[in-house]
Amino acid sequence: MKVVIGLGNPGKEYENTRHNVGFMVLDRLADMWHVDISQHKFQSMVGEGRLDTEKVLLVKPLTFMNLSGEAVRKVVDFYKLDIEDLVIVYDDLDLPAGRIRLRQKGSAGGHNGIKSIIAHLGTQEFKRVKIGIDRPPAGQDVARYVLSPFGKEERNLVDEAVDRAARACEHWIRHSFTDAMNQFNG
Numbered sequence: 001m002k003v004v005i006g007l008g009n010p011g012k013e014y015e016n017t018r019h020n021v022g023f024m025v026l027d028r029l030a031d032m033w034h035v036d037i038s039q040h041k042f043q044s045m046v047g048e049g050r051l052d053t054e055k056v057l058l059v060k061p062l063t064f065m066n067l068s069g070e071a072v073r074k075v076v077d078f079y080k081l082d083i084e085d086l087v088i089v090y091d092d093l094d095l096p097a098g099r100i101r102l103r104q105k106g107s108a109g110g111h112n113g114i115k116s117i118i119a120h121l122g123t124q125e126f127k128r129v130k131i132g133i134d135r136p137p138a139g140q141d142v143a144r145y146v147l148s149p150f151g152k153e154e155r156n157l158v159d160e161a162v163d164r165a166a167r168a169c170e171h172w173i174r175h176s177f178t179d180a181m182n183q184f185n186g
Contacts, residue, residue, distance in 0.1 A: 022088075043061060083123065091111075171184070
């Protein structure tokens with residue numbers, strides 16, 4: 001089984017914010033694969049489906065971003081997952097809006113959700129699909145920025161990035177993560 005976990009914050013007030021692009025990618029995958037992400041377990045909203053012959057699990061943690069590792073740990077433990085079968089999808093301040101980058105491993109880079117996952121899994125070696133949200137303008141608070149909605153000019157770029165990130169996840173499941181990196185990075 002392959003597991004795609006998209007990071008975000010639950011609740012209507014966070015729905016279209018920069019910090020929720022991970023949830024946006026999961027919603028796109030749910031549409032593409034006809035998966036209903038409505039089952040509440042593991043402190044998350046979960047949906048199971050199939051892509052070709054591969055069983056897939058889509059997970060949206062409800063722990064709020066900074067505690068994402070709690071939900072991820074519960075999923076990994078329950079399914080006795082090999083970390084190789086897991087990918088985390090989330091926002092990245094260090095990428096321009098609309099860019100995506102796939103990575104096999106790495107530090108948290110200041111992202112509190114990833115810090116929590118690293119702490120709960122005890123490793124930095126898990127696959128990631130990062131969606132660029134750009135840095136805030138000088139003087140603007142980072143926390144306020146990531147919890148704000150995208151501007152009109154960014155929205156189209158981000159919609160395209162969400163679509164590319166979803167296709168990258170699908171490519172990983174059908175082929176390999178290395179192949180997906182070669183196809184979608186750059």
